[in-house]
Amino acid sequence: MESEAERSPLGVFTCQLCALTAPYSYVGQKPPDTHSVILLEESYVMKDPFTSDKDRFLVLGSKCSLCSRLVCVGPECSLFYSKRFCLPCVQENMDAFPQEIRQDLEKRKAPSKRPASRPGSRT
Ligand SMILES: [Zn+2]
Ligand SMILES: [Zn+2]
Structure with a gap:
């Protein structure tokens, strides 16, 4: 049972945008108990609570590379575009992102934000 202590959460991850909270058990790029898994960014990680499989873990979120805000990986x-960016930073620096990212963001956005203009068709 002593090993249980090692696995206790380090703290609680809180997304600074959506206020998601979840206990994390590891911060970094190489979660323990995983073989040859190297994350592309330093992440807050928790064990997957839905499986007893040791190798399974969930990435909760990480720091925005621009403003250092902690954000979850929710869309x-x-x-993630070579680094983690929070959406407010993406919006501010939209020009720096390629077209496909911008289009992807347009899709994610709630359609209620914009008045009835049709973004797909240009005149
Ligand atoms: Zn969030
Ligand atoms: Zn940011």
Whole structure:
């Protein structure tokens, strides 16, 4: 039972955009008990609570590379484009992202935000 202590959460991850909270058990790029898994970014990780499989883990989120805000990996909060960016930073620096990312974001956005203009068709 002593090993249980090692696995207790380090703390609680809180997304600063959507206020998602979850206990995390590891921060970094190489979660323990996983073989040859190296994450592309330093992430807050928890064991997958839905499986007893040791290798399974969930990435909760990580720091925005621009503003250092902690954000979850949810599509409304951040995106990963070689680094993690929170959506507010993406919006501010939209020009720096390629077309496909912008289009992807357009899709994610709630359609209620814009008035009835048709983004797909240009005149
Ligand atoms: Zn979030
Ligand atoms: Zn940011």
